[in-house]
Amino acid sequence: MRQRTRPALARRLGNSLVAVLVLGIVAVVNRPMVAGAAEALHDFSINRQSYKQAYGHWAGLPVPADFRINAIHAALLHTGKVLIVAGSGNNREAFEAGTFRTVLYDPATDRFSEVPTPTDVFCAGHTFLPNGNLLIAGGTEKYEVLPENIEHAYGVMKLKNESATGSARTFPKGTKLRSEGGYEYQTRDDVTLPAATQMKHGHKVMTHPGEVEVFVDAVEKGDAPIVTAPQQYTVEGLTGKDRRNIYGLSDKITREKQEYGGDEESYEFDPLTERYIRVGDMVKNRWYPTLAELPNGDVLAVSGLDEFGRMIPGDNEKYIAAQKRWVDAPELQRTFPTYPALHLMENGNLFYSGSNAGYGSDTVGRTPGVWDVRTNRFTEVPGLRDPRLTETSTSVLLAPAQEQKVMILGGGGIGESEVSTRRTDIIDLRQTEPRYQPGPDLPAPARYLSAVLLPDDTVFTTGGSSGYRGGRYGDLTRSDLFNAQIYRPSENAFATAAESTVGRNYHSEAILLPDGRVVTLGSDPLYDEAGKGPGTFEKRIEVYSPPYLYQGERPAITGGPEQVQRGTTVGFDTPQAARITAARLVRPSAVTHVLDVDQRSVALDVTPKTGGVDLSIPKSKGLVPSGWYMLFLLDDRQVPSVARWVRVS
Ligand SMILES: [Cu+2]
Numbered sequence: 001m002r003q004r005t006r007p008a009l010a011r012r013l014g015n016s017l018v019a020v021l022v023l024g025i026v027a028v029v030n031r032p033m034v035a036g037a038a039e040a041l042h043d044f045s046i047n048r049q050s051y052k053q054a055y056g057h058w059a060g061l062p063v064p065a066d067f068r069i070n071a072i073h074a075a076l077l078h079t080g081k082v083l084i085v086a087g088s089g090n091n092r093e094a095f096e097a098g099t100f101r102t103v104l105y106d107p108a109t110d111r112f113s114e115v116p117t118p119t120d121v122f123c124a125g126h127t128f129l130p131n132g133n134l135l136i137a138g139g140t141e142k143y144e145v146l147p148e149n150i151e152h153a154y155g156v157m158k159l160k161n162e163s164a165t166g167s168a169r170t171f172p173k174g175t176k177l178r179s180e181g182g183y184e185y186q187t188r189d190d191v192t193l194p195a196a197t198q199m200k201h202g203h204k205v206m207t208h209p210g211e212v213e214v215f216v217d218a219v220e221k222g223d224a225p226i227v228t229a230p231q232q233y234t235v236e237g238l239t240g241k242d243r244r245n246i247y248g249l250s251d252k253i254t255r256e257k258q259e260y261g262g263d264e265e266s267y268e269f270d271p272l273t274e275r276y277i278r279v280g281d282m283v284k285n286r287w288y289p290t291l292a293e294l295p296n297g298d299v300l301a302v303s304g305l306d307e308f309g310r311m312i313p314g315d316n317e318k319y320i321a322a323q324k325r326w327v328d329a330p331e332l333q334r335t336f337p338t339y340p341a342l343h344l345m346e347n348g349n350l351f352y353s354g355s356n357a358g359y360g361s362d363t364v365g366r367t368p369g370v371w372d373v374r375t376n377r378f379t380e381v382p383g384l385r386d387p388r389l390t391e392t393s394t395s396v397l398l399a400p401a402q403e404q405k406v407m408i409l410g411g412g413g414i415g416e417s418e419v420s421t422r423r424t425d426i427i428d429l430r431q432t433e434p435r436y437q438p439g440p441d442l443p444a445p446a447r448y449l450s451a452v453l454l455p456d457d458t459v460f461t462t463g464g465s466s467g468y469r470g471g472r473y474g475d476l477t478r479s480d481l482f483n484a485q486i487y488r489p490s491e492n493a494f495a496t497a498a499e500s501t502v503g504r505n506y507h508s509e510a511i512l513l514p515d516g517r518v519v520t521l522g523s524d525p526l527y528d529e530a531g532k533g534p535g536t537f538e539k540r541i542e543v544y545s546p547p548y549l550y551q552g553e554r555p556a557i558t559g560g561p562e563q564v565q566r567g568t569t570v571g572f573d574t575p576q577a578a579r580i581t582a583a584r585l586v587r588p589s590a591v592t593h594v595l596d597v598d599q600r601s602v603a604l605d606v607t608p609k610t611g612g613v614d615l616s617i618p619k620s621k622g623l624v625p626s627g628w629y630m631l632f633l634l635d636d637r638q639v640p641s642v643a644r645w646v647r648v649s
Contacts, residue, residue, distance in 0.1 A: 087122030259309025
């Protein structure tokens, strides 16, 4: 059980109980009673109004059994409902059975409903589009296979066709290829091999062979067919010219672990019909990609693992929102680790905070910097402390977005490294030579920390674990963190918040709700409580109510337009007009693996008038990309209203 610092009163009460009980009752009996009394006192303390006013309050959300799914992804729709996506939910049986889950949770009514899930969107990327749909791309085509389950050596075979005279050739699943050593390997899928193409370069005609890749498995079991160096293979059944023109090439054929393979399907989730709509496939299959919205409403997809489980080396692509299709973006070649954090800047550039929520190379694509997505120029930024501890960290564009400050929090070494950090650093991107500056330390080293922008410009941080996926850290068997804290930019310091009951590490999310509360979901520990057996996915959901919800009456928005335009001033009705000091447009979260690059909070200039306020919407698309936002009004105590949804264009 986790340690909790108990108030002195609890200890006194405990002691007096012991004094009474030792008179006649055996020691074995009194221990649970003392613990129970302290627990009861703790419950009493955290439920006091004065405690809630200072630290906020957590509550468990009753989730009907049918809707307890593995929350791998979560996003707040402009209908106010939370989309909770599991796909196969990191569960091999579900994957093999084709059981993919999506659930909607309505915080206004606490009702849940099921949504049919067309494919395995587990570990896809997502972002909101200007039309309010959630673009979802990639996911899981294949689960990993561990070496002990691999009997036949396997590898990726590149089939090549040097002939430009014939047409494309189809090779059915089971086509055999033969190595120089005389071993046979058969293809896992049907493939179509295009003919070579000829291109003129000056006077010369160059032939570019047709190519296609496919998995092959050795026909013979065991280690004998293993090939560790690149080699050419002949295709069985081909004769004459075909035999010379068409052949296989493979880097290696081994019995090493086979990684998860990415999917190429893409969908828009429509909040109004509550259905997935299939759109154009991606150019590349991607598992663990980041989707970053661009100022014109298109979306850039970067990184991920391809269908063969290989890191995609810098081939990125764009979603043309108006045409609902993906196109290759060879002009934006750049390599990142998986699930990199890319924040849209006011000037239309993307800031890579250095944070990544998946995994990747220790050396390539780790340095944070400003990526100009018009010229592909990347300008590195200095100053980040613990630069090798950025995996499983989190980063957030601080509020208000006009300040262009990004904070990176926690993180650890790559893979299953036991090293993690309590570092936070902040960068001001408005400076001519931006540089990370030290922020306040977290109370404990943290991976997978959730960071949620609240409407009062503070950042609520919760969850995470010091060790890899909640596992061992130092002397601890389990390392989930229960402390929560609120970062206050005005003081550049963390304030303590109430502790959560549920620990959350890998595959967890936290989302600001329109009523100002924060919902937390998911967690996928590697081990059980004893640290020995496999962990079970955390299906409980908690809701945190920040201190601003316990300060008495809240301002209210009683009327106003649903559509607003950048660069205009619009009126909203509120009975508290004279007390309104601030207004924020908060873009709803779309989170996976604590990666939430959609999140942003934009300040609006406020002019009070009779019965309401006039609000000025900034001009810049980089600051306020088109789409749905939550409008919050705040009073002179920094207490926010319940949000009203507005669509910005
Ligand atoms: Cu994952």
